[in-house]
Amino acid sequence: MLTHPTAGRVPRRALMRAGAATLAAAGMPFLARPAQAAGTLTLVLESEVVILDPYATTAAITRTFGYHVWDTLFAMAENGEIRPQMVRDHTASPDGLTWTFTLRDGLKFHDGAPVTAADCVASLNRWMPRDPLGRMLQAVVASIEPRGADSFAIVLKEPFPLLLDVLGKPNAPVPFIIPARIIPSNPSARITEIIGSGPFVFRQDQWRAGDRMVLDRNPNYVPREEPPDFLAGGKRVKLDSLVLRVMPDDGTAASALAAGEVDYVQYLAFDQLSRLERSRSVELMGLTGIHMFQGNFRLNHASGPFADPEVRKVLWHLVDQSSIMQAIGIPARFARPGCPSFWMCDAPLETRAGAEPARYDVALAREMLKRTNYKGEPVVMLEVSASISQTAANVFAQAMKEAGFTVDEQVMDWGTVLARRANKQGWSLFPVYSNGVDMVSPLNHFYIASTCADYPGWSCDARIPTLVDRFAKAGSLPEKRQLADQIQTIAYELVPNLMWGQFSRPAGYRNRMKGLIRSSFPIFWEVSV
Template sequence: MSPITMTRRGLLGGALALAAPRLAGAEPGGSLTVVLESEAVILDPHATTAAITRSFGYHVFDTLFSMDAKGNIHPQMVEGFVAGADGLDWEFTLRDGLAWHDGAAVTAADCVASLRRWMPRDSLGRMLLASAAELRALDARRFALRLRSPFPLMLEVLGKPNAPVPFMLPERVIRAAGEGRITEITGSGPFAFQAGEWRTGDRMTLLRNPRYRPRAERADFLAGGKQVRIAQLVLKVMPDDGTAATALLAGEVDYMQYLPFDRIAQLERNRAIRVMQLGGIDMFQGNFRLNHASGPFTDPAVRRVLWKLVDQAEILQAIGIPERFSVRACPSFWMCGAPEETAAGAEAAQVSVEAARAALGRTAYRGEPVVMLQTSGSISQIAGQVLAAKMREAGFTVEEQVMDWGTLLARRGKREGWSLFPVYSNGVDMASPLNHFYVANNCADYPGWSCDPAMGGMLEAYAAAPDAAARRPIAERIQRAAYDLVPSVMWGQFSRPAGYRTRLRELIPSSFPIFWQAAV
């Protein structure tokens, strides 16, 4: 994926770039069996930032706008929109014929309810909400948004791929859920979830949605015409990467999202398998997310000690990531090779166990347990093990607790009982101060609960800046503040290549698993 384009010129200029005749193809048929990063256990697309929920969401739900591979934003469910000259009045018109999986028509009221539900749950959504004066349906297909002050990133926010994505849901489903998670998974996307065929711990089945009306443009990343060419998509649960790679070699599965690094050479030699290698924002950023709400890391001085203990090159080597798939040391919160790349504040990250031990001795830390949550079998578990060893050398008491990802998601939602956890995220989720999970959710009710009021003002200034040149120095100031606050500590930038059988054709190259164009 190319760097994200945030300018209005790029946005509007790119809106016409996808125009092309509707793709011709045979009647959809066949089945794909895929192994994704983990099992989808949270199906409410507004309820979590988990990437697996987003992957599920993009197949089952739909968005008002979507991003192409160059970072341009295009209408998706929206047929057209009008923005007032003062930037305060916006009117959106939905495409005709949109329908929910149960056959009911998608209405403007559904979209209004979805936006109202999503905005308070997302960092960028909260910024939009703070600028909004009124959001209402005008008729079945039109809704209006009136702002108190101009919001330059309006369409970028509505079309952002960062979780939680502003997916559209039926108003009745939202009302039934109240303040809780939705329990009926009804979307308007290209695939329909089959609740009766869901076997937790084994598989999930999505069927082609016959009511889905793809756009006429060609597909481009998350934008354009999502023309489903298969009848069934089976999401197979295989927690062990080695077992999944063996199943891929045997032809028992068609696609594996994350190949184990020690099997890549073997897989590349097999003529029936293709390895998808990606770079730039299609890479991942590993982070240790710290809990500022309870435990030793409530003390900023203790948090800052970790900058002296995380050796990115050492962690990537321990995981076994080949150099061709990694950046050996990246000091930028906003990804290396991305538009906002910067080393501002990185002087704090001088790795030295001796210096860390001395710095820890100057804090109020007195041996309290640091509880590190780790995902069993994940490469992030290895990252955690490397840091835990270094922390013990420096004088920390570390308690490592290993669990599956679903359990970790539940545990991290509680303010007590954990201190940090290792995780990695798509580069597109981390390439800007406004979407970086651990910076953008500053002073929000978001696991980790990091908060710097001054950073909040800087984030608002970044969002209000008129262009990329004006945003860059603000991004540098935000990063300096982040090095001081320590919402997270980066443990490396790398790519995780996907692998797929050659019978799978026209797969969209992306770190996001995308199957609506795939054919067999």
């Protein structure tokens, strides 16, 4: 997860114009080894890839894995345009209710089987119920059916202007195309065979949990003819392999990068930046606007102290974004402190609507808490060990204690947080940071788009889904902005999450790498060494 395309330019079409997780490093033992020979890159991504099923989680590391192993029907270009990817042609009926899609020639899965329309239909049917935008599409779908081996049709009950935006959205879970034959009959089960349709092949036989994962070039992948453009265009692989290493902490990864033991580190420790900037063999990639990160505390509304809305409202007065980012050590040039907008600052929908409560005042919070029904029950905070989100949690926990909360800080790796947060009991909040492209709109903001859905945190105000639906159908940017303001005002009352800061976290790479796409997602097609 990972936000790094350079500027916040914004026609991101309806989705981005209108406006996962997220995560910190999971620590494992590291044995230093030299970077591999030419043709292979050794990478340290944000965390270990723990969940391989691309529809099973919103974790950004799974999305990064997914974009290399699978392909999509449509994809987003850097300017926000949604372009065909696996699709060759598509047409819409005059009434906008019947859409027909034809696949490109030569598409194959990694086991050699052709990609068929039936695979696309099965993939979309499995994806839609698991994704907020997918559920919005599902609600207006009359049928999705093959119309031959390489074409299928989506028939709608009513026009859905966002159809192509939804099929090409970059927000997790992404509608990747997987073989119909590997989809479990149980809709809640995960896929167990990782058979992709994209430019890299997952090597199950070389996967060492806690140490490394290997992705090899897919020799049978047929790229589009267009130049690569963010997630769209031709994905031409010029490397033999990617080796994804698991390292214990950010500092170790930075040292390995400086020493030439790895080629790319997705998240650099801030206290290592000045040293790395002096290295002649290392380049840094810092980004701005919607390609920055938004840090959040996600609250559990289903149980514990924050099931009480009056207790939740106290928290707005306990988040000091400047202090949190200073504690993390984020240099001023990479920070955008004091941002009150759910939809990111320096972004199309930036707003202060409803943000009056976002004012740090421990004394006021203490008085407010006394007027609630809070009786000292523990606030269980899940923290990722040795991560910047843990530092954010430490600062927040201290303010909470000063206001009168009992705080139980529990430290673990990110995989354990993912498992714990799936249960409605046993936790109160966790800190996380997410790509700006995942937070810039009510349609894709994790904690707004999932309002009143079965999504960890279980926040619900029935007004929000109705307004989000109106937002999706709005025909102009001013109308979208007005609706986004209304949604944010309600969100400040509901408190599904609290923003702890907007910032950029530079990636670092050895300058022997050529052709690296400046992107908020780690992308390694077009890269050569």
